[in-house]
Amino acid sequence: MESTINIEDMTCGHCVESVTKALEGLPGVSEVTVLLEEKCAELSYDEAKVGLSELTKAVEDAGFTVS
């Protein structure tokens, strides 16, 4: 499953790194690409292991807003 998550509040490379790590830390997530300019994260995930609500929560727990 490929998905794009829209993320607010990212301002610099550290934010990109935080979001990338948060998403990569979840089971079944691969190929995370966080785009600062576009304010989004593109990723692939295994629906059997993780869902959109968990992806959203991981980003929010890292301190960002999913829109």
Ligand SMILES: [Cu+2]
């Ligand atoms: Cu930052």
